[in-house]
Amino acid sequence: MTDIRPKNDRNENNERVDTMGTNVYSSKDNQSMHNSLNSEFILYQVLLQQILNGESSLTKVPSSILKYFEPDDKTDQKIMKEFDKEYEPSKAIHWYTKESCIYKILNKALRTQNIDDINPFGYFIRDLDTQLEKEHKLFVKQQNKSSIQVYRGQFISKDELNRLKTTQGELISMNSFLSTSTNKTKAVEFATSRPPPTDQLTPILLEINVDLNAFTKPFADIKHLSAFSEEEEILFMFGAIFRLDQIYYNKEVKLWIANLTLCTLADQDVKQLTSTLDDQLDGQNQLIALGNYFTQMMKYDQAKEHFEKILKNNLTKDPIELAYCHHGLSRVNKKQMDYISGKKNIEKSLDYLIKNAKEKDHPLISQCYND
Numbered sequence: 001m002t003d004i005r006p007k008n009d010r011n012e013n014n015e016r017v018d019t020m021g022t023n024v025y026s027s028k029d030n031q032s033m034h035n036s037l038n039s040e041f042i043l044y045q046v047l048l049q050q051i052l053n054g055e056s057s058l059t060k061v062p063s064s065i066l067k068y069f070e071p072d073d074k075t076d077q078k079i080m081k082e083f084d085k086e087y088e089p090s091k092a093i094h095w096y097t098k099e100s101c102i103y104k105i106l107n108k109a110l111r112t113q114n115i116d117d118i119n120p121f122g123y124f125i126r127d128l129d130t131q132l133e134k135e136h137k138l139f140v141k142q143q144n145k146s147s148i149q150v151y152r153g154q155f156i157s158k159d160e161l162n163r164l165k166t167t168q169g170e171l172i173s174m175n176s177f178l179s180t181s182t183n184k185t186k187a188v189e190f191a192t193s194r195p196p197p198t199d200q201l202t203p204i205l206l207e208i209n210v211d212l213n214a215f216t217k218p219f220a221d222i223k224h225l226s227a228f229s230e231e232e233e234i235l236f237m238f239g240a241i242f243r244l245d246q247i248y249y250n251k252e253v254k255l256w257i258a259n260l261t262l263c264t265l266a267d268q269d270v271k272q273l274t275s276t277l278d279d280q281l282d283g284q285n286q287l288i289a290l291g292n293y294f295t296q297m298m299k300y301d302q303a304k305e306h307f308e309k310i311l312k313n314n315l316t317k318d319p320i321e322l323a324y325c326h327h328g329l330s331r332v333n334k335k336q337m338d339y340i341s342g343k344k345n346i347e348k349s350l351d352y353l354i355k356n357a358k359e360k361d362h363p364l365i366s367q368c369y370n371d
Helices: 032-053 064-069 072-087 088-099 103-112 117-144 158-165 184-192 268-281 286-297 300-312 319-336 337-355 365-370
Strands: 022-025 146-156 171-174 178-181 201-211 220-221 233-236 241-250 255-262
Touching: 022 032, 022 158, 032 117, 032 171, 032 268, 032 286, 088 103, 088 117, 103 117, 103 178, 117 220, 117 300, 146 158, 146 171, 146 184, 158 241, 171 268, 184 201, 184 241, 184 255, 201 286, 233 255, 241 268, 286 319, 286 365, 300 319, 319 337, 319 365
Parallel strands: 201 255
Antiparallel strands: 022 171, 146 178, 146 201, 171 241, 178 233, 220 233, 241 255
16 A cells, blocks of 8 residues: 555645645547546546445444554544544544644545545545535525635646646646635735745645536535634535636736636536546446546556456456456556456456347457457
């Protein structure tokens, strides 16, 4: 398992370093770079669906998550003991906002898209989504206006900044839960009050316009639930989709400004994305679809490990899904030039299909022969 202990999210002065992590979806450009960006974007949406569609019946923190954390800081050790003893789904947001290894490791796992790192948090993410959905309805009902603007000051890598400059007008999603403030002054101060910890980072202010009447992924004012109740915090569910309207440099405050709009499901590009996602999944087991996206993104080691885990842990018993899984694994074998394993997996895929497919001309059969 990848070591992502809390200290990795801090600089040498033990200050928390929050950097952006985004995926971009282009509805206009079909060049190879944007095809790759689109695949990364869709991969993340598939990952989100796979997590949220999992079972959420846990009421006690599983031992696996406690072993996973292995906090080596005394404060974190104390917090994890409290977490194990006191956690319940209705307190998910409170625990997320605590300054501890939970917040840091969860968001780092989401940003890196490592399934092994994310899986222990599945129940916690679902609890956060459920509580955010509930709070979202209350928050919108209490407002006497149709829209709000929220802010986030943070660092961004110069590489990512340059990438975002070329994708103005496109859809982006954040690779983690997004914490924002209704207080612009505080957000600017957070971005500019200290120098970047490395010369590869630069400060940026996100200004987000939010239509309160639109149907979107959940977000809510969590001040009354937060471990830091003095903060004016609006939390957005991870995977929320925004449009990058504009990005520019403000010379007066020496700060990059990104104007974003939270997208609704009625947005034409979001509709196109949803249609693409439905077409790509096309009834597939989402775990298998995720493996195929790893392959498409040329993350072959992750794809191989993912498919093998499905088979080893009997995550599906459906023979046709097993055929797709072996076929996906054979494609990875071929990319890694392991032709012997690739041939074996093709044969296993065909065996499942020939014995179990209702149609003798099942489309996967011809794919297997062509491969």
